[in-house]
Structure formats: C-alpha cells, structure tokens
Amino acid sequence: MALVDDLGRALERTPGGGIILTSLDAVMDWSRGHSLWSMPMGTACCAMELIAASFARFDFDRHGTIPRADPRHADVMVVAGTITRKMAPAVKRLYEQMPDPKWVIAMGNCAVSGGIFYYDTYSVVRGVDEFLPVDVYIAGCPPRPESLQDAVLRLREKIRAESIAPGRSRPAKLVLPSPTDPRAGGVATADDGSGEG
Amino acid sequence: MSLLWGLLWGLAAVMLIAGGAIIGVWWERKVAGRVQMRYGPQQIGPAGSLQMIADVPKLLFKEDIVPEGADEPLFRYAPLAVFAPAAMSLAVVPFAAGWAPFDSTVGALFFLAVPSISVIGILLSAWASHNTFAALGGLRAAAQMVSYEVPRSLSVLSVIVLAGTLRPTDVMAAWEWWWIPLTFVGFLVFLISSIAEMNRGPFDIPEAESELVAGYFADYSGIRWAVFMMGEYGALIATSLFGAAFFFGGHRLLPGVGGIVAMVVVACAIITVVMWVKWTFPRLRADQLMAFCWKVLTPVALVQLLVAGVVAAWL
Amino acid sequence: MRIEELREHLCSVYPDLCPLFSVEFGDGTLTVPADRLFSAAQDMRDLGFDLLGMLTAVDRGETFELVYRVRSREMSAAIFLKTEVPRDEPRIPSLVPLWPAADWQEREVYDMFGIVFEGHPDLRRILLPDDWEGYPLRKDYADERIIRRPDYI
C-alpha cells in the first residue's frame, strides 16, 4: 500500500490536490464497496448460512461478492461461527495474510461475543474482536443470509467514509438509518460517528 | 519500421486481451450464474456488465504483497511470462482475407508452439511464491503439459494437411465448405486439449479450487493476480478465434466484411461452450487427464489425420 | 444364541457380579471390577458383541466410573460394562485390541478425564490443544477462564 499511501499524501500536500483526492476517493470507495471479495472463515452453523448466502436463492454474486477461499485475493473476512482458542491463531494468521484494504464482518453471536457459549466454557474465545478489528457485527444465531447481505451493504456505507490517504476519513453517519432503528429511542449512541481512520 | 509495427501490434494485442478479459470475466460469471439458477452480477451497468469496472481499480489499489522467502524478481514478473504467450499467439490468427497481423509462413506451427511457454510462467510463479500448495500446483502443470500438446497439434495438422500449407492466410484461402464435417472430430479434440492447455474446465488441476485452494497463483494478490486472469482469458480468446478460423472457415463464412463478424460470433460461441463445460463437469485428477489425453485424444486425432490425409491424397 | 440363553450364560458365568438383564428391552448392565474388565470384554467379544457403541466416563467424586456399551447385531442385544477407577491413579487396560473403534473414544476420555489406557497405540490429547493442562470434565476442574452462568432458575 506504500505506493498508494504516498500518492494520497502527495495529493493532499499539493495545493489543488484536495479536489482530485476527494474525487479519487469517491471512485475508489465506490469500486471497493461494489467488489468486496469475501474470505469465508466459516467454522460452525453460521458457515451453513454463509454458503447459502452465495448460492442460488440468496445470490451474493449480485453484489459483486465472490467467496474466495484464498486470503490473498479476499477483501473482507467473514468470521462465521464459534472461534475456539485452538482455532484463534489460525484465524489471526489468515487475517494477516490478507492484502491491506481489508475488513472483518463478525457474523453470528458466537463471533460477536461467544453467544450461547459465553458461560461455562473453557475453550471459546468470547468474541472475535479480542484479536481482530471488527467492522460490522451481525446478531443472530445463525443470522439469515439476508442479514449477511445487509451487513455487506452496511459495510459499503462504512467504506464510503474511508479515503486513500491514511487518516483522512470523511465523517459518515454510522448510526443505522433503519426506519425504527433500535437505537432511535433518544439514547446517545456510543460515538457520533466521527469514524477514526 | 517492422519494430514500430511490432510495438504497435503488441499494444493493440494487450488492449484487445484486456477488453476481452473484462468481458470474459463478466460473461463467465453470468454463464456460471445462469447454470446455477442465479443471476450473476447485476448491480453495475445494464445486467451487471460493468462489474469489472468496479473490480479492476480495486485490484489496482490492492496491497502488492511479496511473501518473505519468495524469490523477489522472479515473483514479480512470472505473471508476465504467463500473459505474454497468449498475446503472441494472437498475432498469427488470420482475421481478413490474406491478412493476419503477423503473416508468417509457419503461422500455424507458431500458434501451436507459443502457448506452451505459459507453463514455464506457471512453474516460475509456483517456485517463486515459496508455498507448498503453489509448488504442488506448478509440478502438476508441468507433468501434464506434454499430454495435451500432442493431440492439440495433431488435430490442427489434419487441417494443414488438407490445406497443404502452414501459412494461415493460405489455409484460409484454400478453405472449402466440406472441410467442416470432415474435420469436426478434429475440432472437438482441439477444443478439449486447448481447455486442458488453458487449465480451465474439467482440467483445472494446477489451481484446483477444492484441493490446492488456488494452486500456483495462491500468493499473488491484487493486480498481479489480475495479470494471471488476463493471461487465461487471452489464451481463451486466441484459441477460440484460431479454432473458428481453422475449423469453421473464419472470414470465408460470409463474403466481405461480414466474414470477420462471423468469425467473432463463432469464437464467442466456442467461448460459451468452454464456460458451459467448466461449470458442469467435476475435475479430473492429473493422472486421469494424462491417461485420457494419451489413450483417447491422441488416437482420435491420428484417425482424423489419417482421414484428412486420404482425402487430401485423393483430391 | 437367543437372548434367554444369553441371560442364563451371563448369570452362570458371573454369579457374584449379579448382572441385571431385561429380556424385553434386550439390554443389561454388568458392573465389573477394574481388573476383570479385559477378560469380561473378551467374553463379550466372543459371545458376538461385535459393535462397541459408546465408551465414556463419569466423575463420581472419589472414583471415575467407566461405561462401555457393546452391541451384538444378530441378537440385537446391548450390554453396559461398567467399572470403577480410583481418582488418584486412574489406569485401566485399553480395549483397542478387541475393538479398534475404541481408539479415538479412549483418547477423548483421556483428554477429558485424564484416565490412562494402558496398551493404547497412541494416547494423546485429541480435542484440546496439546499444551493444555488439567482435565476439563472433572468436577473439580478449576479454570479462571470459565465464567459460570449464575444459578438463576
């Protein structure tokens, strides 16, 4: 990413560069959003829904999301299923092997927080965000394939806020725009969506 | 002057293959979708046709990972070694009456010989990426190389025997209607062996999706992996054009300008059949491929050559 | 061999162990002291119990209770072989020579309870990482990583 990073910084420094950078950002975010190749890290029941999502009835390919088993070709790692402490180093290793603009979707309660295996187990990692930076969490046990596709659309909105030049993300509305958004009840959200990097 | 002409043609070939690859990948995902009762890309452009417009810039800006322990220069330029033969083999294809970009007397021989260089590219990438799975994939490609080259050459030979010359334009000139039924079996052998040569369809053993995960290009990310894809689609385009020319008469099908259009249409039909075959059949094992080529394709190609020889002699 | 003959045979061979056997359900229980386990298992094998269905252990406080379920297909009868093993040095002869099916199940019982099966070809942990200390399914397994669900019934 070195080449791209200094391109971004160079554009930022040159006087007229800001305009080019924002338009370049727009194109890049659009293209990254619409061709998110997923790395299916399916371990347990959520893997079944992950497979169903890319097959005939809930076609993932329509959003430009192809399941690529090889971490080198994937952009987003979908962690679907329970991650045990024997499995964690392998997941961490595969995450590191992915090329840089990469994101993580934690699918299913087991990936989000250990879910039904939160209490009384000795070998379950309580949530993938203990060792991976997670971008979108999906609740459900297992979530429907449409929830996964909804998460991909959510991830697109989040990517729209990112930029090539590091540390220059536009503020994005990170609170869910759903009509009766569970968080609509006047409760201050965790942060106002300034979106760090 | 010929150097300038060569450079110009090289650039044209790369642009043609890049455009072909973009349309090819989209058409492949559409055919795969339809075969599997789903739609394939739909969101960008009419019926998702501009999906690759979204994929290419993303791949361009992907981090270009060179795995530690890999052989640096070899790793960077191995994809070119796979892509170049496809572009070069496009040079000898007889597009119009008496005109081929590089009309050499041994055009057909050139077309048969050049694609096998891509196997060297595969071996280079397999060795350079310091990855057990890649090494396995590369060795498999090398092992099965000879088995499909022989029937491929024999099947084209039967047309050359009929035409009596190696120069593609002369072959086109000497082309007759009744050659189609005569050499149709040869065409089938040619098609099957070129699928094996392109490592596609039932013979994608070097990069078997379910065993070696991604075979020889396991460690290529971003644009280097795209160059491999362009290499594959380039070979596909070149082979189908050549097949259309030699076995279906190419531009001789319709008089005048219509000829080129007819040739392209037949080539597209061949591409679609190749994709259809890929998404229907399971994958052969490496040794089964070699057995199939030696024990089935080569005898059939020889019989076809015998028939073509007898007819040529009787003429 | 009919099930009734099986019942007489069991009662005759093991009078002291008083095997209880229900003909109508076709299954019975035979509690055997640890040292006579291998010979009893061998008898069962010769009687025609060719399927080793289940092999598991239960932590009964000061002893571990090992439960084997052997099944014969022609007679469609099943026998529970039960033994007790002291907690401090849990050693028991392995049944792999009689039924290869016991291989992985014994490794799992070793992994979960720490019961050593003598004569097992390759006794290693199977489910937990190799560097795991302690045996989880013991009742006194203390592990600070476990968060107990509050007793809220």
Add this chain to the structure above:
Amino acid sequence: MAVDRDRVRTPRTVSNDFAAGLRGWLDAGRSLLTGLGITGRTAARTPVTVRYPAEKIRVSPRWRGALRLRGLLGHDEIPLISAEPPGYNAVIDDLYRGERLPPCVGNCPANVDARGQAFLIADDRIPEAYELVRSRNILPGVLGRICHHPCETACRRNYYDEPVAIRPLHRFAYEEYRKVAEERLTPLPVTREQTVAIVGSGPSGLAAAYDLMTLGYAVTMFEREPQPGGALNTGVPTYRLPRDVLYNEVNDLVALGLDLRLSTEVGKDVPLSVLMRDYDAVLLAVGLQESRILPIPGHDADGVVGALELLWAANHRGEAGLRGKRVLVIGGGNVAVDAARCALRMGAADVSLACLEGEDEMPCHPWEIEEALDEGVTALCSLGPKEVLTEGGHVTAMRMQSCTRVFDETGRFAPEFADEFTDVPADVIVFAIGQAAKLDDLLGGTELLVSGRGQLVADGTDFTTSVAGVFACGEVVTGPGSAIVSIATGHEAATSIHRFLEGRPTDDEHRVRRPVPVYARYAKADVAGVERTRLRAVMPMAKPEDRARDFRPVELGLTHLEAMAEASRCLRCQSEVCVGCTFCARTCPDYALQVERVDDPGIRCLTRYDLDLTKCCFCGLCAEQCPTNALTHTGQYELSFYHRDLMTFDKGEMLRDGGGTRATGRDGVLPPSCPTRPHRGGEDR
C-alpha cells in the same frame, strides 16, 4: 400412496458402473452429454434468486427474530374486563377467542375479573376493585369466605410456584370497602317503567336483582325468612360466614335501590298469581328447602334429622340437643362436612361422617375435609346406609354395608355393595345426601309445570319456565351446587328477563353464550428453595383445638400490606404487559436477559429489563415461558451493528415497534403455546 405413482424405485444395490468395452465408452460419452443437457435446461429456466434489497422473503409468522416487549408495568395500563350486564358474555367470548382471556377469569363460573381486581388492589384503588368484582359476583365479602375458588385452581402461578390468593383478596376488598361504603352507595336511577318481582333473596336472586337495577328496572324482592340471604343465611355455618357480612352486603343492594320485603312468604302471604298480575316479570329464586331422607327401615325413628334442619338450628338457636351424644352424618358432600363440624361445635361427644365414596373421591372440597379431620371428625369411607337400628323408638346404631364401587364405567351413579355389614353405634343420625325443593304451596293456583319428583320444569340455559314472563334461576333449576354457580345463573336469568321485557326472543343467534374454557393441567411446581417473595401469602387460621369449641370465624383476614403484596404477585396473564415476573430471565439458557423490579407493595415497577442481543441464541424459550404474552419475537432479522455495545437493548428499546425495521417479518408472532395456555397453538394474530 403418493410415492408409488412416480417411477423412482430404490435399486437393490447402489453401486453401478459402465459396462466394459465399447458400450461402456459410449455410455460414458452419453453421460457427458446428459450432464450438459441438465445444466443447459437449468440455465434456460428463470433463476430462483430473491434479489435482496428490492425483493425480500416473507418470513414465516413464527420466525424468531429480535425480542420485543409489547407492554411494560407502569408504562401501559392493564385492561380491565367490565361491561354493561347484557354485553359481558360477548366481551369474555372474544377475549377467549383471541387467546387474551386470563385463566382465572375463564375458569370462574361468573367470569369475575380477578386480574383486574389484583391490579387495582396492588395500585391501592381498593374500593374500585370491590365494585369491579361486585359487578359480576354480587357478594364479594360472602364469597371471599365460602367460595370453592376455581379461579385459584386455574391460576397460572400453579405452574411457576404457588397460585395467587384471589379469594382472600375478595374478602380484603370487602373489609376495605366497608370503610367507604356510605358515600359510594348512591341509588341506581330507575329509567324503565316495567317492574320485576324476585321471589327469594338467595345469591342468584340478588345477582339478577343487581343486573336488572343497573339496567334501570324497579325490582321488588320477597323473602320468607326474617333475614335475607336464603341458603347462605340458613345453611352455611356462622364460623365460616359471620352473618353481619351477609346482611351488610344485602343492605348495600337495598341502598342501591332494591325494594326488599322480609318475612313475607309468596304462596302464603302473597299468592304467586297476584305477583304475576302486578309485575311485568317474576323470577323464582327460591333454592332448595328440605333435605332428602333415604326411605330405609327405621328412617322415621326420633333421633333421625335432616342436614338443613340441623344447620338451621345451629345457625339460629345455636342448640340442637346434641350435647354429649354420638352423632353420625350420612353423606360426603360439603353440606355433610358443615353439618358434622356444626355438631362438633354444639357439644356432640363424638362425630363421624360416613359416605359411599372412597378416601380420595369424596365430593366435598379437599381443604374442607382436611379442616374437619383436624377438628376431630372421623371419616368412615365406602359405607352405604342399610338400616337404622332402634330401641324403643330411639336410634341406637346404623347398619352400614361396605360399598366397592360408586360409579360404573360410563360414570353414572350405580353403587355396588359387598355383602359384609358393620354396625356403627350412634344416638343421632343426620342425613346430608341431597336437598329438594318444597314448591307445593308456592305454586298453588298457577299453571307452572312441576316434574314428577316435585322439581320445577325450567329451561337450563334460558331459565324460562312453562309460563311466559315467569323465570327461575339458582339451585331450584340447577340442583345443589356452589354459590358462585347460582350467581352465574342469576346473571343469565337477568339477561333473559331483559330480552323478554324488550320483546326480543330470549334465545337467538345474537345472544352470546359464555365459552367453556379448557386449561392445561399443571404439574404441582415443587417450591423447595423458592425465595419467600414468590410464595403465596399465608392465610392465618385459628388453632384447630379452640376452633372446634365455638362458632368464632376460622380464617382471619389479610392485612393491608399483605394483601397488596399478594395482589402484586398476580402475573396479569394475557394482558401483554410485562410485570417483571423474571421467569423469562430464569429460563434463558444464555442469561441474556436481566430483569429487576421494585417489589414493595403499591409502588411496583420494572427497574431494569436488559436484553443482551450478543448472547441471545434466539431459541424462543423465554417467549414461550412469558405468561402475559408481553415478550415476543419480532420479524426483525437485519441486525447488523457497527459497535458491539449498540447490541444491548435496555427497557426503553425493548418497547420499540416490532414491525417494519427493514425486515419484512410482521410483528404479531405469537409464542406458540406458553405451556400453561390452551393447546390451540395460535396462528398469527
């Protein structure tokens, strides 16, 4: 059979292979072509894909999406069940059909809104609670003491721990209401000119009178005895029902505008034909007057007494000449047990009770016989009376034959006797085997039909008699039964009278009948280790030994705080308002729900209701255990969040509208069958 039709037969063995040689190769080639054919045909067909953002799959009504609360204690009102008298049945019926009828209300013969009463008492609005109960059960104070409380048997808390004490709450409401009775009792306006006469001031007559007064009719009531109350006044012993409670409640009715004429016997002082002429409608609520004596040899010896006469004597004179004598009561019903306990209190030396039925199938209520046994009554079961042995006209013993079976296999009363006899020594024998109506002087001079055995002929559902304009209700129609059943017949009779006076037919399709509720039989929840606040308020009872000596009341009432605490234990079933009973949090396998509530009486609200969506495994156990249908699964499945802490929903968010958050699933997912609800797994509501 569906499968035989199609031509797919399972092969004997599944391993097949191509033939050897050339035919095999041809088949192999053909298999490639058939493969291509299949994929080609599939490619021609239209894809099955659901284009996600535009089209969405309609999830099934039972889809278990994110959880949602429909209502919250303190945030939503509990719906009270009350309506104008004729329409009450309609309200109960559509609640039942919509599966929103609480089991206690459903199982009570008069459909008293016990849930509403518990809510009002917990809210410290006790006079309103009393009036709400009185609209259906005319004598809350009286029945607070003597009712056989079918509501508590059906209470859903039996399944969780112990049922809510509904009857003591009626009694507590009565005691509180007494303090504010005067200013709340304003006479009901008379808006119609028709008048109604009611013969007999038993519970059924009073209920009918109340309904008719609320409808605006002028009601006159005639009572033979000097005090009102009918069977409650003469039959029920005073230790179970102090008389002032009865008289206060009847006087309340008089204050409301009832014209009550005591010690005027219809048939003697006022002929029935005069009533039928002067009043537009007449209601015979006379009940049953005389107890039936078995025509066995020696039944006319002195020392043989009927149960009603004994109870009348006990209630009015307090003395029946039983001092120091041995008393034998024949019969196993509630009247027999009352007679036995009264005999004990009147100084009988030894009281025993003989009945046909066996130990566990006695017709009286279990708690009645227990209290009697505590007080010293001895029960002799499976014995049938054969002959009274007398000596010089005095009773000395009773010859009893042991009975092997009381009901034959079809359930009809056909007792079978073994031929071994026992003689039970006794000085006084009391027959409590049933009561009958003495109607000859009442019906003299009218064409009212009377059946062979002297019972009035009346329609069991409309309570009309053979003469138009004359109605009958209470035990005279239904036979011996409990007080609450008579009150229910009173309400039905009032509806019939109202329809008759308005000229409409008493029975047409508009008349809504009360539904017959079906409730799951609960296994007794074992309450070992259950914390004190969940258990039932203990009703203080007098000590058994000094209870048996006199007629002071046996059960003492609940205090104010105890009653409010007990009322707050009510789960408000089917009210779709979460009362914080915490059974959802207890049954959740992943401890994803945390429910806390403030429990001091009066101020009862839900302080915390947190759902941790990251732990919830969407198994649906909580929604099934919820007794009030408040916790349901919505159709929401698009649950993606950017931050993990957005995924815990607190009390406010749980009330969100479950319907349309981007999910097509409709709300209204009915948890299939709370194990205590009727088995009609409700479809989508």
Add this chain to the structure above:
Amino acid sequence: MTGQAEACGVDAHLLQTGDELVVNIGPSHPSTHGVCRVIVHLDGEIVTHAEPVIGHLHRGIEKMAENRTYLQVVPLTDRLDYVGSMYANWAYCRAVERLAGIRVPERAEYIRVVMCELQRIASHMMSIGSTGADTGATSAFIYAFNQREQVVDLFEAVCGARLTYNYVRPGGVSFDLPDGWIEQCRAFTRSHPSAMVEIDKLLFGNVIARQRLKGIGVLPAEEAIARGVTGPAARGSGVDWDLRRDDSYSVYPRVDFEIPLGENGDAYDRGRVRLWECVESCRIIDQALAQIEEGPIKAEGLPRLLAPRPGEAYDHIESARGSLGVYLVSDGSVRPYRMHVRSPAFQNLSVLGYLAEGHTLSDLVVILGSLDPVFGEVDR
C-alpha cells in the same frame, strides 16, 4: 497459505522430514467441511500418512450441559450437529424421556419422525453437494442446496428457525403443524425424488465423477464394523445396519421403507447410498403424514423444572451420519449430572487415516467428503 503450518502450531522440523513433504490441509479450507486440519505426509503426489487433527470447534458442550436445566440443554444440542440439529434434539429428548419416564403422545411421535426424515434429506443434500464441490462440480452442489432450501422453508414455517430449531422438547414437540403445512410438505416429497434422479445423472452418472469417486477410500465391511463406523458410511460397504429398522423406535415399525446398500464401500457407493436414502425418506414422510391424526402434541402436566429420579439412561436414533446416542446421568437435581453424546461423525472420521493411505492428495479430499463429518458433532 505459506504460514499455514506455523499458524496451527506444527513446528518447523516436522516440515521437511527426509524426502517426504508434509502438507497441512489447514483448519480453514474450502473442502474440509468446517474446521479440520489434516497433516499429510506426501511422497510426490501419493499420501503415505494422513492424520486428522480435530478439536478446533471443541466448545465443551458436555461441560456446559452440567450447568443448565434439562430444558436449557435443548438449544445446546442444536449446535452439536448443526446440519441436522433435529436429530440431536430428538436423541437428547428420548434420553430425557427414558430417564424421567415421560410418555409422548402419538401425534408428537409422528411429527418427530416427519421432521427427522426431512432433516435427513437436508443433511444428505449438504453431503452430496459437498461431494460434488470436492470433485469440482459446484453446480451439483447448488442443485442439491436448492432442495435443502425447500426443506429449510418447511422447518421455518413450523418452528420459526432455519438451522437451530429447538423444536423437539422432552415430552413432545413445542409447536403444532401450521395449517397448510402438510400439503406443502407433500408437494415437496412428490417433487424431490425426480430432483434426486436428476442430481444422480448430473453427478454420479458422469464419467469424470465416476473416475474420481469409484475405487477411492475402499472400506471393507468387517473393518467398518470393527472401527465402529455407522450410518451411510458403513452401509456403503454393505453393512446392513440401520437403527430405524433393527432397533425400531418411535413409530418406525408402522412405516415400511428399504435400506439402500452399497457393495464395494468406496466414496461412490457412500454417496449414492445417501442419495437413495433421501428417496426412501420421502416414502416414510408420505406414509407418516397419511397416518397422523389430531391430538395433543406434548405430554400432559410436565413441571416447569424437570427433575428426573437419580439414575442413568442411554438412547440413540439413526441420524444422517449414523447412530447418534445420548447418555444422561442424573442425580435428582434439575440439572443433568453428566451428558455424553455418542457422535457418529467422530467415529466415522477416525477411519480417514486408514482409508487415505496410497491415494493422491485430491482423493484424500474426496474421502474426507464421503465420510461426511460435521465438526460441531465431532468436536462437541
């Protein structure tokens, strides 16, 4: 996947031992049906020794069950064999019913049989599909998956979940069949056999697939019995053993069905046994739906907290992978004292090392697929 080996704790010296190449088919691999790592010693392309390393999905369900009431364990059993969670529910509930002596009403037994036969079809679709994916025919996987989607729709209509049903409860089933469901189910069982014949032609009839599947991973019958292999994996070798018929439980005696058997015990036979079992399941469902009649769906008067008498009980059913048994020990409290799940997938996977010798790497993947392991049930 360069760092694959280090990622899973295989130390470096093991990598290059003499002329043998050690390859790690890692815990996350498209064709390992979940999380199984196979350490393979390769001599060129031929496998000399393969050793599956499992435990990557070991969540300690048996330890968790000791701290949950009998009703709370049911959602746990859903997560055991997540491709066929209806089985684990039923096996567990049968063990609890035998322990607590609960009598299940007639209609509930019929509903359970219909649900489990539908689950067998769905589970076999996943297994046949993944056989196709291992050999490279992804379209066959998708055709099989479409049939599975129809079954999943039927389940969603009845119990409200696609994969983790929590539907069978000790004492009966939790919901009654919605009206209109039986017709929908009949329509499926009518169309399913012809779809199976089509998939049979597309996948197993194909000469390339036959070359890839026949003669691969041959498991002789007596070896299968000795190693405790049950279910379609054993029936592929001709072992005529099916609990539904030989240990005939629930209402299976009242329906008649055949047991498809293979002869030479290779991956091809195991696959086709599964395919024809689906057709037989359709017949069972039709007969069960014909015999079902109205009635209660749950035993009367079950207490909220079930506390069976101290003692033990073992019961097993024929799941899609073999004989799935649950052994329950109770000490009279509301929580089981010990729960052990006899997992058929765990037992069937143990023969992988024995079968894989002498085959190539691509065959190893096909053999693993033909044993149809589901790692939720293997690792528990």
